[in-house]
Amino acid sequence: MAVLRVILLAALLGLCLGKKRYDGYKVIRVTPGDDFQLRSIADLKRGLEDKVDFWAEPSHVGKSVDLMVAPFDVDSVQDLLAVHGLESTVTIDDVQQVIEETSPDRPDNLAALSNFRYDQYHSLDEILAWLNDVQGEHPNIAQRIDIGYSLEGRKLSVLKLGKPGSSKPIFWLMSGTHAREWLSPATQLKMVDLFLTGYGSNSEITNLLDKMDFYWMPIANPDGYEYSRSNDRLWRKTRGKTSSSWCTGADPNRNWSDHWDDPSQSTYACGQTYRGLSPFSEVCVDTVAKYVLGLSNVQVFIDMHCYSQLWMTPYGWSTSLPSNYQAQKNLADSAMAALKAVNGLNFQTGSIAGILYEAAGSSVDWAQNVAGIPYCYAPELRDTGYYGFLMPESSIYPSANEVFAAIKVIANNFV
Incomplete structure (x- = not known):
């Protein structure tokens, strides 16, 4: 006692x-x-x-x-x-104890791009400053785009990366949807760095950026992300109102309109997978959806999560499969072969409902069915549970290098 x-x-x-x-x-x-x-x-x-x-x-x-x-x-x-x-x-x-070992509490360091630490987890303010620096130092291929504001007034920002041109295919990559999954935005930042340092010196990377536009959104749920830094390291959801006066936030990956009202959806406001008050009730989800719908020629949509080492395709709402499922899986299999060659990790491929569980109202189902994007993936990055959501900073570089290899395989399919 x-x-x-x-x-x-x-x-x-x-x-x-x-x-x-x-x-x-x-x-x-x-x-x-x-x-x-x-x-x-x-x-x-x-x-x-x-x-x-x-x-x-x-x-x-x-x-x-x-x-x-x-x-x-x-x-x-x-x-x-x-x-x-x-x-x-x-x-x-x-x-x-694991939180204290893997989630160091540091003051903001708005260092110049040349001194940016890609091997550390960063605050939203640091990431926004980094976006400005990337644009400032690489104006020929980089553009920061602010697409709106979160419920609590934080900027929702995207980095467009690619040589200027018209009618180029678009590769959309977002992360930080679930607040506690810090490895996904950190992985994305380092992958951008790999593109930047390779442009002009690496023929494959140069060709990809010349012929395709990559839209990177490191933090898709800024309110939740900052709350996970300041108040609760394991916070998952947004910070919006719910049907309960006791509980806050919805799962931003159950709040998209595709099959939002599916019977499998959670209406328990205090639960981790609560679907929200209505489709797109969460400001960050609604803003991203409207922006993506305004883009032309989006060929790939990726919403990066962690953990479990999976590379998943639609659908989440059902074990039924989209008409081009086999093409999506074949490309994922090729990408995972390249990923494995980097650090030896195995990632399983298949549909969300087929290899994980049924999850309606997801971003990739919406991207496939509503936005009409042909190749949609929901990766779950490393590991398989030793650290889970609490991946140490030493995992950032290995994660970025292996996922970067996969991204290049997928992108080369469209150039």
């Missing part, structure tokens, strides 16, 4: 200081061995949504499920799993 009082006191102190702490929180892994166990975990998820944050949700037999559990709920959750015949192991013993 004394230990519990200390943990509770630390949690309350953290709230008073403005940043949520996860002292004693554990990540538990359970792997369903058959359909019955899979259904049991899915049933438990519905009953445990207030107690458990599912880092990796139940999807398929043999695919691990990761649950973050508060210290005072660990025993009861493990007992409940055991009652259903499910063996569990602890993969992260103290989440707060």
